[in-house]
Amino acid sequence: MSGLKIALAQLNFTIGDFESNTAKMADVLFQAKQDNVDLVVFSELAVCGYMPDDLLDYPSFVEKCEHALEAVARACDGIAAIIGGVIRNPGKGRLLQNAACFMYNGKIQHTIAKTLLPTYDVFNEHRYFQPETNAQVIEYKGVTIGIAICEDLWDVYNDFEYPVSPGQALKDLGADLIINPSASPFHIGKQSQRNRVFGGQAARFDLPVLYVNQVGVHTELLFDGSSRAVNGNGEVVIQAPSFEETVVYAEFANGKFSVGNSVPLDTDDTAQLYKALVFGIRDYFQKMGFTQALLGSSGGIDSAVVQALASAALGGENVHPVLMPSMYSSDHSVSDAETLSKNLGNEAITLPIKNIYDQYLETLSPVFEGKPFNLAEENLQARSRAVLLMAISNKMGYILLNTSNKSELSVGYSTLYGDLCGALSVIGDVYKNQVYALARYINRNGEIIPRNIIEKAPSAELRPGQKDSDSLPDYDVLDELLKHYIEERKGIEELITMGYETAVVEKVVGLVNGSEYKRYQAPPILRVSAKAFGKGRLMPLVAKYRSR
C-alpha cells in the first residue's frame, strides 16, 4: 500500500451557479497540482451546491450539472478528484442518483452513488434519488479507496436502524480508507455528534475516515465545514475550521493519516451560536447580492442582539435600525435603543407611529366603535411598524431582518404581517434564554448592548404595563418545556409525568399547535438547532391534535 497526498476542499458553493462552482474547483485543482497533491476531495453535490431541491425536476438543470462535471473532469489532468454531483440513474426507479465522481486523466472514471438517502428533518433525498445497492471501491496509486457519501456513514447514529451499512460493505471489499464527501448542516451539538460518528465508525471498521463538508448558507441551512481526518483508532488528526472556506492537505501513508493542520473548534455553545449567526447573515446577504440591512429597534433584547449580530456580519454602517416608539413605549426603550445604535456605529432613524395608529383607529371607527381594546389594537401597532419598515426597505433597498426568537415563535407571540415580517429570521431558532446568553457574549469585552436592555423584564409594550410574564411561564420553564415538546417530541402526558404543571403544559402545547398558521407564513429561519421551524418541521394546519 502506497501513500497519497490528499486535499480536503472545504468550499462555499452557490446552488445552481455552475460557472462559479466549477471555477472554484478548477482553481483548487490547479494549486493542488503545483503542490503535488494526488487527490482533491470536494463535498457532496459540490458541482451544483447542496441542495437544489426541485430544481432537480428540471431536465435542463440536470444537463447543466452533467456538463459542469465533464468540464471539471477535463481539469483533472495529472491529478485526481472526487466531486459530488447529480447523475442519471442507469436502472429502474427515480431518475437521478446522488453521486461522487472519481475523476482522473481528464475523465470521470468511476461514479459511486449514495446508498442511504436521508429523508427526515431538513432532508428529503428520496424525493429525487434512487438509492445505490451495490458497493464498489476504487484502486488509485496503490490505495483502495472507499467512498461513503454523507449519510452513508451515519447508519448507526440515527433514531432508527438502516437495513444496510455502506461502510461495512466498503470494509468487506478491502478499502484502505473511507472518504466521506458531505453536506452536513450545523447545529448546536453537531460537533460532538460528528466526533461520535467519525470516531466510532473509524474504530468500528478499523479504517481511517476523511470527512469533507461544504461551507455556506443554503436558505435555512448553515453548513460549517469542520472537515476532518480521523485515524482507525478513532483519533482526530486533522481538523479544519468551521464556517471558513479552506483547503487542507493531508498525508496518507501506511494505512493512516499523519498528524497535520488542525484548528481547535469552539466548544462553548454560545460562542458557536454567535459565530454561526454572524456567518449566516453575512453569507445570506452575499449570495443574495444584498449589502444593507434594516430592522426595527425596540430597545428590547431580541432586536438588540440581532442588531449586534448584523453589525458584526455586515459592518455597523450597513445596518439601519428604525426606532418606532408608540404611546406605550417606555422612555428607557427609546434611549436604550439609541445608545445601542451609537455603540454599534449604526445610524438610527426614528419614526413615531402614534399618528399612523390614530389614523387607523379613525378609519376603522365604523367597525371598532364601542368595542373594547384588545388584540386588534395591539396588532395594529406591530403592523403599522412593519409597513414603515417595508416602505423603507422598498425605497432604500435595505433588507429587513426579522427579530423574533424561537420561544415567541413557538407560542405564537408574534404578530403575523407585523413583527413576523422580514427577509430572514436571524434568531428564530434561538430560545429566549439563548438570546440572553448571546447578549452577554456580545458584551464579553465591554458593554455593547446596554445593561438595562439585558436586565429589564421582557415586554412587547403594546399596552400599558404589559410584561411577557403576565401570560407566559417564566422563560426558564418555558424554554425547557418547548425543547421537550418541539425537539424531543414528548407528548402532553409525558410532560406532566416529568413534573410540569398540567395547566402550564396544556397551555403551552396548545399555543404551539395553535400557532402553526403563523409559522406557515414566517420568513426563512437560520437553523442552529437539531429541530428548527421551517422545512425540518412539517405540520398540518387543518388538524385537531394535542400530541398526547
Next chain:
Amino acid sequence: MSGLKIALAQLNFTIGDFESNTAKMADVLFQAKQDNVDLVVFSELAVCGYMPDDLLDYPSFVEKCEHALEAVARACDGIAAIIGGVIRNPGKGRLLQNAACFMYNGKIQHTIAKTLLPTYDVFNEHRYFQPETNAQVIEYKGVTIGIAICEDLWDVYNDFEYPVSPGQALKDLGADLIINPSASPFHIGKQSQRNRVFGGQAARFDLPVLYVNQVGVHTELLFDGSSRAVNGNGEVVIQAPSFEETVVYAEFANGKFSVGNSVPLDTDDTAQLYKALVFGIRDYFQKMGFTQALLGSSGGIDSAVVQALASAALGGENVHPVLMPSMYSSDHSVSDAETLSKNLGNEAITLPIKNIYDQYLETLSPVFEGKPFNLAEENLQARSRAVLLMAISNKMGYILLNTSNKSELSVGYSTLYGDLCGALSVIGDVYKNQVYALARYINRNGEIIPRNIIEKAPSAELRPGQKDSDSLPDYDVLDELLKHYIEERKGIEELITMGYETAVVEKVVGLVNGSEYKRYQAPPILRVSAKAFGKGRLMPLVAKYRSR
C-alpha cells in the same frame, strides 16, 4: 369463489381527530351490518386522516393511532373492515409503515403495508415509512383479496419506472380482486388519469379493482373521493360522487362487480374547478371552526371570483367584503364592487385608505423626501389595506381570504404583507384565464359578477392609468408560458425553441425565480393543478438559477 357485498366508505376525516374519525367508522359499520354487508373498505390512513406529517414523529400520536385501530376492530363483529392506519415496522428501517388493517371477529387479523411510497410533489412518505417488500393476500368468505394501497397501483403511471409492481405480485398470489384504499388528492385532469390507472391496471391483471378515496381538505390538499369499482375488462361499473361523503354498496360475485350506483362526474374543467374551490373553502372553515370570511373587494376580477366562491361556500351573509378605495381607484371599481356585494347578499364595508396613506407619507418624509414615486408607494397602498383587513379580522373574528391568482403569484406581482395576506389562498393555483372562465361559469344562469368586472382590462390601480399589460405579456401568452415552465418544467432554451420570444421567456422565467421569496411567505393555497405552489414545489431561495 363466492360473493361479497362490499361497502365503499368515502368519508371526510380530520387529521388527528381519532375520536370523531373512529365514531364515523363505527356508524358506518353499524349500518352496514344491518344491511348485510360483508366488508367495509375505508380509505388510506383513515384512522388518523391523511397526512399527519410530522405529527408521526410524536410517539404519543402513534400510540393514539394504535389504540384507535384496536377500538374500531372491536366494532368489527360479524362484519369485516379494511382500515388504513399507521403501524410499527416490525423490521429494520423507518419506525413506521403505512398499512391497511384487515379486521374481523373484533380483531386486526392482517396488516398489509404499502410498498410504493410516493415521495414527490406533495407526497413525502419515505420521510416516515418503511416500504413493504412482501406481498400477501387475504382469504375471506371464499374470495382471495389483494390489497394495494394507493400508489401501489400507480406503478406504471409515473414519470419514472418503479422497480416492483405490487399489483402483479397480488395477481401472482392468486387474488380475485384488488382493493385500493387511497388518499388521492384532486387536481384538474385527475379523473381521466384515474380512468387510465384503474382501467389500465384492471385490464393488465384481468382483475376487478375497487378504489376507495377519502374526501376533505387537508391543509393545501383537496381530496375528492370519486371512489369507484372497475371490472377486469376495464369498465367502470360503480362511480361515487366527488367532494361528497358517502357510502356506496357494491356486489362482487363470480369474479366481478355488478353494475351499481353511479353518478356521472363533471367532465368540464371549469365546473370541476368551481366545485373543488367551493368545497375547499367550506371544508377548510368547518374543520378550523370558522364561519365568517373577510376579503378585500377591489372591483377586479380576482376578488370578485373569490367573493362569489366564498358566498357559495359559506352563505352570502357570512362573507364580509371590504372596499378600500384609494386616489387611484376608478369610480367604476367601487360601483362594480358594490353591485357585486349586492348580487351576492354580502354586507360590504367601505374604508377609504387615503388618510392612512397620506399619514404614512408624512411619517416617512424624513426618509422619502426628494425621492421619486416608485414601488414603495405602490406597496404602501397594498399594505395599508392589509393592515385594515387584519384589524377587522382580529376585532371581529372574520377570517381573511387571499385573492391572488396563480399568474400573479408566479411572476411576483403581489405585495408581500399586502395583498399576499390571508389565512387561505383560494385561487392561488388558478391562472388568470381560468379565473375568467370561473367568472363566466358563475354567471352561467344570470349576471352575478357585473359584466364590467369581466370585460375591463386588468389593473392593480396602484398608480394613475396602470394596466397589467404595461409590464406583462398578455395573459393568453403568460399563462401558457407559466404552465410550460412551472408544470412541465421546460427550461429557457426549450421555451425559446418552442417559439416564444427570447426576451419574453427570459423576463418571465426571471420573474418566477426572483419571486420565490414572496411565495415562501404566502398563505396555504388550495391545490387544484398537478403542480401548485406550496409543499409540492420546493425551491431554494439562496441560489443562482435560470433553469436553462
